[in-house]
Amino acid sequence: MEMNQFIEKYCINRFGTNSLKWDALQQRFGDPELISMWVADMEFRTPECVVEALKNRVEHGIYGYSYIPDSYYEAVQDWEYKHHGYKVEKEWMRVTPGIVSAIYWSVNMYTERDDAIVIATPVYYPFHNAVKDSGRKLITVDMDYDKGVFTLDFDKFEKAIVDNNVKMYIMCSPHNPAGRVWKKEELETMLEICHRHNVIVFSDEIHQDLVFGETKHTPSATVAGGKYAKKMITAFASSKTFNLATCLTSTIVIEDEEMRKTWDTFTNIYHNVEVNIFGITAVEAALRGGEEWYNDVKKVMYHNYQMVVEEMKEFPGINIAPMEGTYLVLMDLRNYIKPEDAKEFIQGKCRLAVDYGEWFGENWAGFIRLNMATDPAIVKQAMVNIKENLKALSK
Ligand SMILES: Cc1ncc(COP(=O)(O)O)c(C=O)c1O
Structure with missing residues (x-):
């Protein structure tokens, strides 16, 4: 299936479904209006054969x-x-x-x-x-x-x-x-x-x-x-x-x-x-x-990852871990943001809910993990928000 067709057919709004990723933002991040890119599940409805x-x-x-x-x-x-x-x-x-x-x-x-x-x-x-x-x-x-x-x-x-x-x-x-x-x-x-x-x-x-x-x-x-x-x-x-x-x-x-x-x-x-x-x-x-669905969903994930890489080229100091596997992208903000300021920057300014580097180990603050198993429009918005706020730093 064409990627756009796939997104149209399978990408759905999860608000109001007890979704940990979307409905628990207040509980987990103290703010219900963030763009959610944390926890590893998808905005894509499972294949029809499962339903x-x-x-x-x-x-x-x-x-x-x-x-x-x-x-x-x-x-x-x-x-x-x-x-x-x-x-x-x-x-x-x-x-x-x-x-x-x-x-x-x-x-x-x-x-x-x-x-x-x-x-x-x-x-x-x-x-x-x-x-x-x-x-x-x-x-x-x-x-x-x-x-x-x-x-x-x-x-x-x-x-x-x-x-x-x-x-x-x-x-x-x-x-x-x-x-x-x-x-x-x-x-x-x-x-x-x-x-x-x-x-x-x-x-x-x-x-x-x-x-x-x-x-x-x-x-x-x-x-x-x-x-x-x-x-x-x-x-x-x-x-x-x-x-x-x-x-x-x-x-x-x-x-x-x-x-x-x-x-x-x-x-x-x-x-x-x-x-x-x-x-x-x-x-x-x-x-x-579910094999066809699986091949299609992987294309969206990889497209999203490539978009992140492309968008961030403007900021060569942002290092992005190559996504060889998983649908999660680790981004290193430390050339621009002090590790202790990462949450204020990402949540407070960029309005994103992400997994923070220090959750994965005490020496990894200043990294964020972004979930690519989502609508490219969400990834795009996240990139716009990050770029705008990075630009604002140098003003
Ligand atoms: C490496 C790894 N193991 C396990 C899990 C979760 O496994 P389960 O939901 O089956 O407990 C995740 C979820 O993100 C994961 O990334």
Whole structure:
């Protein structure tokens, strides 16, 4: 579908729908009238096949106890193999009400109190919270950063692991908010270091389907012929890909039998529930019928990203992280704005609600993260507001 047609058909106003992004602006930012570009979901209505499948399920009118049908697992397996070359066995899969839950559970079931857990910052803030809230020791390794480009210093990473006797690495692949899609060699080095020091890897691959240009996502479990998959929990979902976050249905893959036993024992105690059939219905429908929509929505995201890059060319001191993956763009304002003034500038002057760099790690104030899964008109307005206010600075 032509991009404009797609936008016309699928982009909808979300006010008045209990949307965290739009209806909770007062609660989250103290101002209900901001242009909302924070939290990672979309202004795009999910594919028609999902709406239809949900309607059919609703129409049945009986919402009694259900189980996960084989067809659901097959849809996940087919998608994962087709798009990422990862052959997942059914018995390796578990379904969770989101990936953040799976991170919290994994931290609690695979590590002990006071154990050290490492993350590569800046990174998605629930990674920090899962470690701290669970009484574990948070070890952060700031990534190297050069004019928008993030890389991990592997020596620094290994040293942090050794010095702190780290037990788990929570990895973000593709990386939110750095926009990196890790190269195979980078993954291999990270995973080899973890392997050498007996570190369990939680590989959060929720953004796996959202990669752009020439980049290709490599599932951690497939690196080096699967050599590192034994001490690994992989997490992916359709929540970002098809805008289904509130359907609370994610897939966890655990190849190792002992690790699966630990998972099952833990979840039997702490999450002993049947399935939410609406989530299962929505995800299966999306994976089976949503491919065209998915290709179309990616075009809009990338168009928006390119618009940001283009618009900001006027301000070469604004560094923008290349959006290899995710639909989130990290912008470095520090050549123009003092980190402590970023909120006043972005919210007070530019009237935007964004995620701030310091949410992702204490040394990253002065960065903002902007969501590209939206109407290009919103992105355009945001750019106009930022540019006008940057210009006003020099007057
Ligand atoms: C890296 C990452 N993990 C997990 C999540 C959220 O996962 P869920 O909604 O399934 O808990 C997000 C949402 O933005 C994310 O960026």
